[in-house]
Amino acid sequence: MASSSRPNAGQPTLATVAAAAGVSPATVSRVINDSAPVTAAIRQAVENAIERLGYVPNRAARSLVTQRTDSIALVVREPVGFGIVDPYLSSITVAASQSLVGTGMHLVLMMAQNGDDHAQLAHYVRAGHVDGVMLLSVHDDDPLPRQLLRAGIPMVLGGRPMTTLEGCGYVDVDNHGGAQMAAHRLVTAGRSVLGTVAGPMDMAAGVDRLAGFRSVLRETGYPPPVIGYGSFTRASGEEAMRTLLEREPHLDAVFAASDMMAIGAMAVLKESGRRIPDDVAVIGFDDIELGRHTDPTLTTIHQPIAEQARLLTEMLVTQIRTGVAAPIPAVLPATLVERQSG
Amino acid sequence: MASSSRPNAGQPTLATVAAAAGVSPATVSRVINDSAPVTAAIRQAVENAIERLGYVPNRAARSLVTQRTDSIALVVREPVGFGIVDPYLSSITVAASQSLVGTGMHLVLMMAQNGDDHAQLAHYVRAGHVDGVMLLSVHDDDPLPRQLLRAGIPMVLGGRPMTTLEGCGYVDVDNHGGAQMAAHRLVTAGRSVLGTVAGPMDMAAGVDRLAGFRSVLRETGYPPPVIGYGSFTRASGEEAMRTLLEREPHLDAVFAASDMMAIGAMAVLKESGRRIPDDVAVIGFDDIELGRHTDPTLTTIHQPIAEQARLLTEMLVTQIRTGVAAPIPAVLPATLVERQSG
């Protein structure tokens, strides 16, 4: 259909509009961007022409001269293949996308699974396809953040980076405090042999949640907990739980650093014949939807995801518009959600 | 930091590379795009220069002349606000993003919640920011698909459109057949008073699932089921279930057109003192992760999401590259997943 050679053939351009309105292209541009005063009559004529022709400005052409693209990249390091989806990550993705509505910016979704993807991604960003980057789920050995920072790309992080990153804002949840709440609850409930399924030690969320949990035990005179390590996934939670049970069969309470790991842990506990919470109490972290539907329902630490996404986009957009990075990172409060499991 | 005025200052351009390699810009372009034969020695020199300077081609400039952007939009009509996320939609989003890896294309995520968003979106697409559109969750009264089609934008649909759309491929799941499986199972299990929580009647998924369900009852001599209508969300499932119970208290089986609605229905049934599946059997549709963790676990109809996403991207990319729409839509098989609820 349509003509042939030029795919864009037929679409009116600035010049077309200018001709139709009997003015210069410059004036049309000024009307569109409201970048300089234009006489009411002329403005009207231009707007009519635009309307009549169904003109839409070409973004590539605009980007070329303004050096902006009005879109940002959301980069998620999704650890697993097809089908499996970290509910926390997908929630925050949706929330970010929604909080961008109204800013006139758009979201480019990028799932980086490995180093190759990251290299391609850095390329993509530097090719000027986005004005800034929102990075989720950053590991300590990840070279990407530093790379982007060096290239001067505006960037914000969802979660505190392990090593301080100058010139880059982030929004974190009070992982330490949240984990303390979990520990307190278990201690208060009179549990005596505690264990924890910790997250990866190359992520602040993993480290902080473990530290918070241990700090309470230390302060209350408890012996150190048995620790198993996972990667926030359900499968890793199962595995860690098995290790925990081997090393400490008399365990009567477990704190998991993510809900998915808590769910895996619960499955293993049940499988081993233990009742939850009667024999073993379980507390998770994240407050994903799933936790409301498990049997028993999951006691967990809530993260304000929508708020986190909102702050992230706000920080990033500000940084893009003003050129200066948010000086102060945000740390949002975590809250305990009491359900059946612990 | 960096200089000031031009944000892009410092980034090498084609010309920079050409100068460094001692060749013309055209030759550099030919090397980069492999669009014409270039002597090995020269190619080498150019590649060295690119490497040394860390050159990255500017996409806006390229887009301007090629009229391609190498990115596509994933448009989701997300019915609800912050926080609530349809698990089916978020899964397919992730799957689509992943199946795009390796094609050199990128995904722009767009959550359109209302007509305004849609208008803005059509604008965005026509502004040439994407080469094609993948549309999820299309309602019959939605003007967007036709609008894009008329504008000649390559497009594919996740799910059959209610009204035939010429020149636009789609990938559907065998909703009719899947619903029949559910009905069969309930009938075979000896259930006698059947009801269904149907989906919206302005979407093929809603209509087809209801039709499939009824067809089996008709053929097996059952009376027509009581029907409640929802919008695929959990809350709407609860509400519909309440209506069903009012109209038919002796109900002993329910088929819900989505897992989220099934979960809502189960909550209402439990609340009313009924045991599942003893008093009432429940079967859902979608096979979302949540269904594995409910109590009882949810019997449901499985959709091959990853496969659907893969086919959608494949169709769209092909259409973009060749210019012709996929002539035959794909319909993927649904399968029954037997769990505890029904």
Next chain:
DNA sequence: CCAACCGATGTAAGCGCTTTCAGGGGCTTG
């Protein structure tokens, strides 16, 4: 041995837009 030719490179013309810069009224002011 010269004409025709072919393959590799360079030249230059835009793609559609923004943005300086200069200029041309209409006003105010001395």
Next chain:
DNA sequence: CAAGCCCCTGAAAGCGCTTACATCGGTTGG
């Protein structure tokens, strides 16, 4: 009433890239 301003508009120069088209050796065939 002339000089000076200010406000609005138009002309034109690119932004960084691709791509005809021209060019220029070097072959090949008659």
